[in-house]
Amino acid sequence: MSRSPSPDESLDGFVSDGSDESEEYRPRRRAANKRNVRAARGGKVSLKVNLSALQRAREVEALYPVDGEVEEDEAIAEVEDTGFMDGVLDLSELRLKDDHALRPLWVDDYGNIILEAFATLAPRAQDFLIAISEPVSRPSLIHEYRITKPSLHAAMSVGLETPNIIKVLNRLSKTPLSKKLEKRIEEWTASYGKIRLVLKNNKYYLESTSETFLRVLLNDPVIGPCRVVSTNESASQALVFGRDAAPRRDFDLPGTRADGDPQAVEQDGGHDDEIGAIIGMDDRDDMDDDAVHSFEVAGDKMETVRRRCKDIDLPALEEYDFRNDTNNANLDIQLKPMTVIRPYQETSLAKMFGNGRARSGIIVLPCGAGKTLVGITAACTIKKSTLVLCTSAVSVAQWKQQFIQFSNIPERQICAFTQSEKEMFTGPAGIVISTYSMIAKTGKRAHDAEKVMDFLRKREWGFLLLDEVHVVPADMFRKCVNGFKVHAKLGLTATLVREDDKIQDLGYLIGPKLYEANWMDLAKNGHIATVQCAEVWCPMTPHFYREYLRCASRRRILLHAMNPNKVQACQFLINYHESRGDKCIVFSDNVYALEAYATRLMKPFIHGATPEGERLRILSRFQTDPQVNTIFLSKVGDTSIDLPEATCLIQISSHFGSRRQEAQRLGRILRAKRRNDEGFNAFFYSLVSKDTQEMYYSSKRQGFLIDQGYAFKVITELHGLDTMPDLVFRKKDEQISLLEEVLNVGENAAETADHYMRLNNGKHPRRPAGPQPPAYTTANGMPAVQRFQAPLEHLSGGQNLSYREQNKSLNKEMSREERIAKKNKTNGPSSGGHKLFKKRRVDAEEIRKQRGAV
Numbered sequence: 104m105s106r107s108p109s110p111d112e113s114l115d116g117f118v119s120d121g122s123d124e125s126e127e128y129r130p131r132r133r134a135a136n137k138r139n140v141r142a143a144r145g146g147k148v149s150l151k152v153n154l155s156a157l158q159r160a161r162e163v164e165a166l167y168p169v170d171g172e173v174e175e176d177e178a179i180a181e182v183e184d185t186g187f188m189d190g191v192l193d194l195s196e197l198r199l200k201d202d203h204a205l206r207p208l209w210v211d212d213y214g215n216i217i218l219e220a221f222a223t224l225a226p227r228a229q230d231f232l233i234a235i236s237e238p239v240s241r242p243s244l245i246h247e248y249r250i251t252k253p254s255l256h257a258a259m260s261v262g263l264e265t266p267n268i269i270k271v272l273n274r275l276s277k278t279p280l281s282k283k284l285e286k287r288i289e290e291w292t293a294s295y296g297k298i299r300l301v302l303k304n305n306k307y308y309l310e311s312t313s314e315t316f317l318r319v320l321l322n323d324p325v326i327g328p329c330r331v332v333s334t335n336e337s338a339s340q341a342l343v344f345g346r347d348a349a350p351r352r353d354f355d356l357p358g359t360r361a362d363g364d365p366q367a368v369e370q371d372g373g374h375d376d377e378i379g380a381i382i383g384m385d386d387r388d389d390m391d392d393d394a395v396h397s398f399e400v401a402g403d404k405m406e407t408v409r410r411r412c413k414d415i416d417l418p419a420l421e422e423y424d425f426r427n428d429t430n431n432a433n434l435d436i437q438l439k440p441m442t443v444i445r446p447y448q449e450t451s452l453a454k455m456f457g458n459g460r461a462r463s464g465i466i467v468l469p470c471g472a473g474k475t476l477v478g479i480t481a482a483c484t485i486k487k488s489t490l491v492l493c494t495s496a497v498s499v500a501q502w503k504q505q506f507i508q509f510s511n512i513p514e515r516q517i518c519a520f521t522q523s524e525k526e527m528f529t530g531p532a533g534i535v536i537s538t539y540s541m542i543a544k545t546g547k548r549a550h551d552a553e554k555v556m557d558f559l560r561k562r563e564w565g566f567l568l569l570d571e572v573h574v575v576p577a578d579m580f581r582k583c584v585n586g587f588k589v590h591a592k593l594g595l596t597a598t599l600v601r602e603d604d605k606i607q608d609l610g611y612l613i614g615p616k617l618y619e620a621n622w623m624d625l626a627k628n629g630h631i632a633t634v635q636c637a638e639v640w641c642p643m644t645p646h647f648y649r650e651y652l653r654c655a656s657r658r659r660i661l662l663h664a665m666n667p668n669k670v671q672a673c674q675f676l677i678n679y680h681e682s683r684g685d686k687c688i689v690f691s692d693n694v695y696a697l698e699a700y701a702t703r704l705m706k707p708f709i710h711g712a713t714p715e716g717e718r719l720r721i722l723s724r725f726q727t728d729p730q731v732n733t734i735f736l737s738k739v740g741d742t743s744i745d746l747p748e749a750t751c752l753i754q755i756s757s758h759f760g761s762r763r764q765e766a767q768r769l770g771r772i773l774r775a776k777r778r779n780d781e782g783f784n785a786f787f788y789s790l791v792s793k794d795t796q797e798m799y800y801s802s803k804r805q806g807f808l809i810d811q812g813y814a815f816k817v818i819t820e821l822h823g824l825d826t827m828p829d830l831v832f833r834k835k836d837e838q839i840s841l842l843e844e845v846l847n848v849g850e851n852a853a854e855t856a857d858h859y860m861r862l863n864n865g866k867h868p869r870r871p872a873g874p875q876p877p878a879y880t881t882a883n884g885m886p887a888v889q890r891f892q893a894p895l896e897h898l899s900g901g902q903n904l905s906y907r908e909q910n911k912s913l914n915k916e917m918s919r920e921e922r923i924a925k926k927n928k929t930n931g932p933s934s935g936g937h938k939l940f941k942k943r944r945v946d947a948e949e950i951r952k953q954r955g956a957v
């Protein structure tokens with residue numbers, strides 16, 4: 104029987120790298136290997152990787168159809184580059200090592216890696232893989248990773264060296280690493296760290312210890328012209344800039360250990376130092392021993408310079424030696440003594456400050472895992488002026504509140520720059536929090552806003568914090584990164600995905616991904632809630648489906664959102680969960696559907712047009728009032744709404760295939776207060792109208808969460824729904840009335856379609872496979888004429904009395920109630936209401952008194 108090593112055990116003792124194997128064993132091994140792979144394919148260990156490049160390419164192609172053959176070529180090129188073919192990672196030709204059962208990895212020539220997550224060594228291997236590769240998919244038993252150029256650069260940036268990467272990978276792999284992969288890793292890491300981009304005295308310089316590399320940049324047709332040539336300097340002359348101080352290795356965040364200390368790694372066990380090194384040891388100080396050559400580059404050309412450096416495989420390293428920065432004033436900020444950061448927050452920060460400097464990059468943590476505190480701790484470590492950019496004014500308020508809650512920053516040193524607040528700090532250093540749109544605004548600004556912008560542009564910032572960093576690649580926002588003089592940048596996000604291909608741009612706009620937490624691990628440790636996910640299939644009623652097949656795509660959105668069976672399913676789930684004591688959020692992207700559902704089911708709702716005061720009132724009632732257990736939210740609630748009371752989420756209409764939105768919505772219940780109760784589960788339901796395009800989009804949306812290890816169950820029947828009292832739209836004529844209403848609302852009601860068309864460059868979505876609309880539609884699928892036959896009373900709502908009766912908005916009810924309560928409070932219980940009734944009340948009081956006297 105094979106011996107199971109303990110996780111801390113050295114790999115040296117029981118593992119040989121297979122290179123000493125004699126030729127005679129090979130055929131047998133190959134056969135064993137093939138058997139193993141066959142067994143794996145048929146049994147527990149499936150090597151069929153569902154998200155292959157080709158499949159992804161097809162999915163993207165289906166969503167964003169592009170004419171021509173270029174795409175196919177690109178897909179094939181990608182397949183060749185990644186080694187995937189028809190969804191299968193072919194490892195059958197590889198030779199297994201003797202003790203392969205003890206090793207947790209399968210690694211192919213292209214850097215595709217499968218981790219057996221159930222193996223004893225899996226936790227350590229996982230730490231290593233997160234450092235050197237991109238997590239692709241991490242369900243419960245088998246994880247998939249991929250080594251890419253940026254992932255290797257990220258590994259180098261946290262102090263790993265090429266020989267160590269190859270050595271550890273080889274040790275953990277069930278088969279010897281191929282020479283091809285070794286060569287790839289060597290090539291991809293060869294030029295890393297040769298160039299640095301530094302900001303000194305408000306000017307950017309490209310630096311290198313090697314004059315040769317610097318000359319390559321100087322002579323480059325793109326970077327060369329970005330150089331700022333001083334009057335007394337010839338264009339070909341590289342300027343010797345001086346020596347940099349040696350990097351310090353003390354990482355002194357409150358409550359953290361000295362990760363950069365080599366002794367700490369030794370104490371971990373000297374034999375395991377290569378794996379231990381990923382925690383933050385850094386031996387790269389060769390750049391600091393030699394003279395540094397540099398030249399200045401124009402501040403407004405930073406994006407071009409960064410991108411070009413990446414393209415020519417000389418990525419510019421951006422590290423900020425904040426401890427030795429005497430030019431910028433220090434900010435007196437530190438975490439409050441009672442603030443304790445969690446282990447994963449500490450690990451992510453160790454990646455940023457592992458060598459005593461601040462590395463620019465991106466930290467990926469699930470929603471509700473506390474990214475804000477990670478950002479605040481980073482700011483407390485750098486202790487220089489900090490600029491925070493987030494997505495909305497609500498987030499600005501939350502960041503400010505959390506800075507004050509977790510750190511000792513005085514309120515006057517922290518300012519907000521939004522539509523309504525235009526503050527500037529006094530003194531040499533401080534913190535400014537603003538939104539991307541505020542900064543990215545083009546055109547003329549108000550005088551006070553322009554003054555603040557001037558204040559922001561003129562100074563040097565020690566630290567730029569970018570919340571929800573996935574928005575940055577959008578054309579509108581990328582200038583936020585380039586518009587300021589910044590030393591260190593940290594991007595925070597839960598979902599490093601976009602439906603366009605711009606996410607890669609973050610690599611040169613911000614920096615490499617420094618850390619990505621595993622959602623399932625955080626859930627297991629109680630930092631976020633455990634969620635049960637389900638997709639509820641709601642058949643379309645015959646009337647709705649007939650119209651669905653006839654209508655243009657914009658109208659279809661409304662039809663599948665307003666499907667009466669879906670409304671019923673929603674009502675059933677709300678009732679079920681409210682009776683269990685859950686608090687529910689129902690999400691709908693479609694505002695028309697949102698209002699219609701909420702008014703029909705008598706629940707409050709919030710969307711873009713809901714006034715601020717009403718929003719706050721509804722949210723506070725949801726949190727505190729046992730009578731208000733369900734609210735309806737449009738996409739305004741996707742991010743930055745902190746409702747730890749919510750334990751159940753129902754999605755009735757969503758924004759096409761957005762994986763990010765699905766994850767962000769799930770994030771609303773990951774913060775559930777009750778997450779630490781024994782056996783507690785939060786619930787996430789997606790209601791999908793069967794046999795409509797929603798089915799396709801729904802599976803696409805789930806992609807990201809499935810990769811994080813969530814499993815979606817499909818519910819085809821809700822038991823007890825038929826017998827539920829007060830079930831809405833039980834009668835056929837009610838359903839028909841609803842259909843009429845849907846067909847009669849303006850085109851704008853299908854609001855989400857516009858967004859899709861924008862994404863799709865103005866083209867109409869492709870028709871899904873299946874029944875096609877009848878012949879009276881035009882060539883591009885639009886209906887020539889829209890006719891609907893119905894008796895007059897249907898159109899006038901004559902048959903719709905029972906529907907109209909409940910058609911009141913609870914929002915209005917709630918604000919009326921609250922107004923009365925407020926008046927009662929100020930005027931005493933017997934007063935309030937209209938003055939006419941006040942008079943009557945006084946009269947009634949008189950009469951009562953007289954009766955009492957009798």
Ligand SMILES: Nc1ncnc2c1ncn2[C@@H]1O[C@H](COP(=O)(O)OP(=O)(O)OP(=O)(O)O)[C@@H](O)[C@H]1O
Nearest residue numbers: 443444445469470471472473474475476597743770
């Ligand atoms: N170490 C910690 N100690 C105490 N509370 C914490 C800690 N980390 C996070 N929290 C709390 O957890 C909650 C969620 O944190 P936060 O809002 O930063 O999450 P997030 O990751 O930014 O989520 P989202 O992506 O949804 O905005 C907050 O109430 C925050 O105060």
